[in-house]
Amino acid sequence: MRSPSHAKAHVQVIGTGTYLPDRVLTNYDLEKLVDTTDAWITTRTGIKERRVADKHQATSDLAVKAAHKALQDAKLSAEAVDLIIVATATPDMFFPSTACFVQKALGIKEAVSFDLSAACSGFLFALDAARRMLEEGPYKTALLIGAEKLSMITNWEDRSTCVLFGDGAGAAVLQRRPGSKGVLSTYVRSDATHTDILWVPGGGSRAPATAEVVAKKLNTIHMEGKEVFKLAVHKMISAIHEALRLAHKKDTDLALLIPHQANLRIIEAIAKRVHVPRERIFVNLQKYGNMSAATTIVALDEARREGRVREGDLVALVAFGAGLTWGAAVIQF
Numbered sequence: 001m002r003s004p005s006h007a008k009a010h011v012q013v014i015g016t017g018t019y020l021p022d023r024v025l026t027n028y029d030l031e032k033l034v035d036t037t038d039a040w041i042t043t044r045t046g047i048k049e050r051r052v053a054d055k056h057q058a059t060s061d062l063a064v065k066a067a068h069k070a071l072q073d074a075k076l077s078a079e080a081v082d083l084i085i086v087a088t089a090t091p092d093m094f095f096p097s098t099a100c101f102v103q104k105a106l107g108i109k110e111a112v113s114f115d116l117s118a119a120c121s122g123f124l125f126a127l128d129a130a131r132r133m134l135e136e137g138p139y140k141t142a143l144l145i146g147a148e149k150l151s152m153i154t155n156w157e158d159r160s161t162c163v164l165f166g167d168g169a170g171a172a173v174l175q176r177r178p179g180s181k182g183v184l185s186t187y188v189r190s191d192a193t194h195t196d197i198l199w200v201p202g203g204g205s206r207a208p209a210t211a212e213v214v215a216k217k218l219n220t221i222h223m224e225g226k227e228v229f230k231l232a233v234h235k236m237i238s239a240i241h242e243a244l245r246l247a248h249k250k251d252t253d254l255a256l257l258i259p260h261q262a263n264l265r266i267i268e269a270i271a272k273r274v275h276v277p278r279e280r281i282f283v284n285l286q287k288y289g290n291m292s293a294a295t296t297i298v299a300l301d302e303a304r305r306e307g308r309v310r311e312g313d314l315v316a317l318v319a320f321g322a323g324l325t326w327g328a329a330v331i332q333f
């Protein structure tokens with residue numbers, strides 16, 4: 001059992017950072033690749049442009065750059081880190097984990113490093129896991145990263161998916177510290193009845209990347225957009241309410257809601273069903289599209305840098321993705 005002094009400590013987000021590749025791919029650029037228009041993409045998704053990593057950059061390269069910024073923000077050196085979780089659907093390779101490559105690049109001698117696969121909900125799943133690991137110990141400082149090179153698994157001939165995604169990485173440094181602020185709750189769930197409405201069916205052990213699999217583009221993202229859309233709205237609303245209930249807070253207490261950035265219409269549908277004014281809902285998908293596991297942490301970092309997260313603010317993150325997976329967290333800053 002914890003001592004009363006333990007009960008007053010919380011896992012806090014003490015630093016955040018982002019890395020976005022330099023190359024910008026606009027809707028106009030996409031008009032030249034597939035049968036689409038800036039008008040369609042803008043009205044149906046809200047996305048105007050997204051970032052694409054250099055072909056020589058691996059996911060861990062993006063992750064490490066975000067990690068450096070988060071550590072700088074936390075005013076900590078890399079040696080302090082003893083737990084690294086990289087949430088990604090696009091690891092550098094099957095093994096070693098992307099987290100081990102991050103550990104190597106940061107020069108951390110000994111830590112517990114592993115990848116977490118929960119698609120777009122990956123950062124929320126990582127936050128849930130890290131919070132519990134820091135609470136139980138012996139870990140003291142966690143580096144959580146959401147990083148994706150989705151351009152690698154995008155079918156650049158499929159207009160229904162290639163306009164949606166982008167590459168990027170976000171990182172957070174977490175420590176358990178005395179006081180009432182910090183991660184008040186995390187709530188994550190999976191429902192595996194819909195594994196096939198959003199998946200990359202080839203390239204793994206089920207259908208290895210043979211010439212035939214690659215020719216059929218089975219090693220790229222396949223999505224039934226309308227079905228995913230409906231479930232995303234429903235599950236993210238329930239996740240927000242569950243995380244708030246666990247934190248003993250109400251939606252009206254939120255200074256900022258940071259939803260997964262897949263589609264502006266999904267965010268607007270959520271906005272109609274939570275008591276959070278539109279100006280308190282963070283949106284940056286017009287610049288980056290859907291970066292899967294990187295999305296919510298990049299958005300949190302950007303919101304902090306824009307001065308939209310102040311001391312004492314209650315912030316909720318919520319995400320939804322393949323699996324299906326979904327989750328939310330409530331954080332007192």
Ligand code: UT7
Nearest residue numbers: 036037040120159160163225226228229232262263320321
């Ligand atoms: O992180 C979680 C993962 N992803 C999501 O949450 C995404 C969820 N889904 C969505 O955001 C939307 O369903 C999409 C943006 C993917 C699609 O929007 P939609 O309003 O559901 O469009 P639709 O798939 O029903 O397609 C409507 C029409 C179709 O043409 P017809 O059959 O009506 O002639 C499509 O072929 O729009 C066409 N279409 C396009 N047209 C121009 C689909 N993609 C494009 C495109 N440009 N890029």
